[in-house]
Amino acid sequence: MATRIDYFDDPDAPAPNSLVPSVNVVATNEAGDVLMIRPSDNDNWAVPGGAIDLGESIPVAAVRETLEESGITCEINGLVGTYSDPRHVVFYTSNGEARQEFSLVLTAQAIKGEPTPSDESREVRWVPRDQVTTLRMDRSMRMRIEHYLACTALPYIG
Template sequence: MAKRIDYYDDPDAPAANSLVPSVNVVVTNDAGDLLMIRRTDNDNWAVPGGAIDLGESIPQAAIRETLEETGVLCEITGLSGTYSDPRHVILYTSDGEVRQEFSLVLVGRAISGEPTPSDESREVRWVPREQVTSLRMDRSMRMRIEHYLSGTSSPHIG
């Protein structure tokens, strides 16, 4: 099975060979819970997201990726942060691609649908805010979520 391996500030990490603009979305419901997925490629928890396709706007990609991975339709309500640290690279074992981190993290509100697993998510569920950081996740995802949860009014730029 193809895997995703995240490296951060690791001298043994492979050199990046691509840069792919992507989005992640912190989606909340009326109770304030966060929509979380357990990824099939590394078994870590994350907010939904993925690459922006040619011909798509940033919000369109965010809505599409969220729906594909979770079964939940959302609307985009804001920007939580930008993440482009070259010390974070992601190896995709299926083809040897090594991406430098490049992610825009948006904020969204659920409109309809029920959490439903997909090819990319083995589990999808609403998680209360106070329980989110207890889930197993990659360091960069934890940083993104903690920034959102901090309630800082200005987006993270990094």
């Protein structure tokens, strides 16, 4: 099984060999719960997300990735921030790709669907806002979620 390994400021991290624009989506339901997935490629919890394909806009990619990974259709409604720290490297064991972080984190409202695992996610669920940070997750994902939970008026730029 392919694995994703996140490195941060780690001298043992592989040198990046790609930069792929991607999106992550903090989607909420009517109760304010946050949609969380446990990806198939590691044991950490995360919000849905993935690469922006050629020919896609940022919001179209965000809606597509959320639906593919979670079974939830959402409507994009905001920006948490931009994340491009070159000290964060994501290594994929399946193909040797070492990707420098480059992600836009958006907010969304769920409009239909039920949390459903996919090939990319082995577990999907709504998590109450006050319990999200108790889940095991990579430090970069935790930072993104904490920025969302802080509810600042301006997006994070980093």
